[in-house]
Amino acid sequence: MSPAAPTRVDVAIVGGGMVGATVALALAGTQLRVALVEAVRFDAAEQSSFDDRTTALGNGSRRILETLGAWPLMAAHASRVSEIQVSEAGRYGGARLRAAEQGLEALGYLVSNRHIGAALWQRLSQQPGLQLRVPARVHEAQFEADCVRLQLASAAQECVEARVVIAADGAQSLLARTAGIANAVEDYQQVAVVVQVSTDRAANGVAHERFTPSGPLAVLPLRDGRHTIVWTLTPERARAVLALEDAAFISELQQCFGWRIGRILAANARASYPLRLSRAGSMRGPRLALVGNAAQALHPVAGQGFNLGLRDAALLAEILAAAADPGDPAVLEDYERRRATDRRGMIGFTDGLVQMFGSDRAAVVAVRSLGLQLFDLMPAAKRALSALSWGFGGDTPRLMRGLRLNPRQGNGERP
Template identity: 45%
Template sequence: MPERTEILIVGGGLVGASLAIALDAAGRDAVLVEAAAPRVDAQPSYDERNLALSRASVNGLRALGVWPHAEAQATAIRRVHVSRAGEFGATRLAATEFGVDALGFTLPARELGRALLARLETCTRLLRHAPAALVELAPHADGWRARLRTAAGERELLARLVVGADGTESFVRARLGIEAEVHDYAQTLFVATVTPERAPDGCAYERFADDGPVALLPLAQGRAGLVLTVPAADGERVAALHDEAFLALAQGRFGWRLGRLERAGVRHPYRIRRVAATALTAPRAVLVGNAAQTIHPIGAQGFNLGLRDALTLAELAADAADPGDAALLRAYAARRAEDREGTMAMSHGLVGLACLAEPALAPLRSLALIACDRVPPLKRALAWRGMGFRGAPPRAVLESAG
């Protein structure tokens, strides 16, 4: 006989694990299926990226009991500086302007993964299958029938709600028949750590250029997380550069605001695509995180957006008699619409305008940066959205929740 569960979460990466913890904290039974073993070194999303966590995300992780496991490894972002190479104008944001101690925090993805795994160990309403693979998903009378392949053999589950948290190439999304709109930015992203001559001192820098954005995120001990975007056609050449040449490339793209960049860490390349599901829900099923939308890393909003997906779904499901009810799923899609669409439009628009090699746009781009820096309503709106407070955010991320 198949086992029964209220909620089946497919995918135990950063967003899937967060959702599992949120549901457990809300008192909901759930099953989490993850292809990787439950170890930091086995989970692909617990990698070398340096995540820029918004203030809202930190509030949410604190509410879930995850933040105490990660806080010691995090670095506060107290200021943000945005500019474009070769053009005048800049936007500067400071936490003190908005009455907060930090706009967000940087944290290595592997450390957030470690914190999530530690918190998962304390869950009492959650059943975890890892490593395990979902090999079939078929409609059932009041939900979905899932077939899993585990180390102990195959098993079947009946779930009233299936959650696809299984990433950009989502198996769940495909089985639900939900299409995705794909845009290839023809860019390759490199992440690494560097040591600037002058420490970032809590300031995160984002600099746009014709070849794509480059960012430096503050880390502990004077280090910085480098995010360097290059045209995809140049990706293999950049990957093959020795450290000195790679640092010279990064220096030329970022500039000398922090002095010389030295001591490059291991580089990790990522091909950048925008993959957006055409629907967030199907009968008794829902998509969250990268399965719902994979966006350009400009502005570092990917995980932050996915975490708000997870926390909103957990909030709606907390007291629901039926977590797969059509009305609940409609409410979820409606709650996520403004945040999702606004964040996707922002990231896509910035790539198209801020990085477009069009000299005629230079004065307009510079004036826009100056306006965001000097017009208080614009500046506050930019900061508040950057901190993750857009649309109808889940209660767990609000300031009162922290």
Template identity: 40%
Template sequence: MNVPTSPATNDSGVLIIGGGLVGASLAIALDAAGIAATLVETAAPRADAQPSYDERNLALARATVNGLEAIGVWRHARAGATPIRHIHVSRAGEFGSARIDADKHGVDALGWTLPARELGVALLRRLDECTRLTRLAPATLAGLEPLAGGWRARIDSADGSRCIDTPLLVGADGTESFVRARLGIEAERHDYRQTLFVCTITPERDHANRAWERFADGGPIALLPLAERRCGLVLTVAAEAADGVAALDDAAFIELAQRRLGWRLGRLSRPGKRHPYAIRRVAASALVAPRAVLVGNAAQTVHPIGAQGFNLGLRDALTLAEMVAGAADPGAADLLQRYAARRAPDREGTMAMSHGLVQLACLPQPLLAPLRSLALLACDRVPPLQRALARRGMGFRGDPPLAVLERLP
């Protein structure tokens, strides 16, 4: 590598470190708002090189799809998406269940299922259309130095090193965020001692655009509707059982999933390639620092129960873009404090919900069974609770960014 002895320095506008799903979405939203930005990503700008553009099937809340539509991403993704028109939530061995139907709440879909890799392709296509964005990929953040009016970042790439000055540094670099560590922001960690397996399967009966989430002692299991009568399976197991589950042949794996999920969709078959993910919760103690902000998994990594991770991170990105677009100084202290305050109810509520559900709904305590069943029945049959559950499930919580409130065409 040819590294200049005196790296050139330039002003980037907003500097975003991390080009995964949330970082790329933020870059696009800023560009759409007319804000100059630089996006730094360690992976090459290809879907097969970006770790977050993987084999997961994402459950995109309605608010999320509204936001992706608003920033011009959804037109590149909608062909591969499958609408979720019904959601069924239950607990293995207990009588309660909750059902949410799109028609009952006056919408055509509660959300959509989309493979993460297809969303990644859509983001890359939209990034190619940006006119105010500088993309550095593959490139690495090698160092940060505070300045009076922002930060100076040293970026290493195959072309050498360069220094970039920015009035606002954004850490969108994932759960083990280098930016978060460099800012001195602590993070609370919780290991759930669980591993998530994702793959596709084919049920005997048509899924009818219904998503299923079922809690059990061993963790949640979910089925998400996909095209061509396929479903995305999300199976959680105890961490100590993960190696054994990974070693199962297809027939034994399907037997395990069938036992955990039940027979509501008939016999399951034709499992695709399985991908394991260790599950942990990581929550930054602060969202902002002087002229710096964390978004997405760098700010909070939540349990995948309820499929809230990317949905929450996109609301981070769209809220930040909205506030920066109306500001003379994108890194001003009062703007960042207002951003943190605005995001707090949504962030804290979503983290509490996901953590509480996995702690309560999956605890193997028989004394909790009647209470859990009654709670599910209440959510199913008490209209105010049903409306609140549906609204939150569709991603409308707290003070959402205006982009997610726009109607789909």
């Protein structure tokens, strides 16, 4: 029996996690024929992109999600960050950044990954032209001169032929590996322990970033009054902390963080994430573009990984929607060039924070302590930090300016 004819599309997106789902939504409704292939349903327990973590979304990300119609579906679950307090264990003082001082409604928003997934996939299911393949895993890719051929390990054993493929398949990207794109990985030798806690004082919009000798500890306010904790530890200490009974765990956490959020009363199940910086040598290959973690996976210290990936997704969709041949090398080169400033800046900023606050050399300790005090006194530095919510520079994608890509609605109209 001869094999079934391949499904032909303009763009195939591999991976429908946080970033892949967004790029699919951005391209749906444009003139391009689009297929999204995702191995795991968004609401399945084993879907690691939409797990129990909480993501800090900057104002630019909120705008992108708003333009795509996904924000209203998650807004009821979002908590506003009105203030960020930065401090260092064992040192007096610290720095505060307040939304009101910056003339902002919020410095950012916290939404659980589960709610982000539910909102994005609800919007995806409303796009009539979009071809969704889920659950379906791409197990092989062949790069040809005029297309990329993807073999799907689904019940139908389908083959998808695309003029361009978007790799949104995470830090272990099969697509990037198959295309021969090198990936530089730096293991931070740190593990993030993530847990939600309730305290005797309800969360009030204040987020805390506390730098401790074992690594940064972020305490983020949730809408329901609880806090989510991202506790960075050495692998040995993380193993020990994960093995503790609840009462002993709470006591360790309280001792490490102090009493700024009151007494910790209860903690839910803990999850852990080994932390690495992984960076693809290029954001493009033959008829291939990389977005999100497939292009770069960052330390969560500044909460920037998804925000950066969203801007990859927004600009790539805009460039592909305007191209005669979306897989043309010149088109993909344009994408890489226009993302370079933001990408380089955000990777450098995040990695710099990890290195600076991870060092116990006396000179570095003195400089960062002084740096925190100075930062607190410098309105310009605060303005610059809150502006990171819109990226590190370079092109501002149309979606982040509130402009849809759908030519049928007139390019450039507000939604």
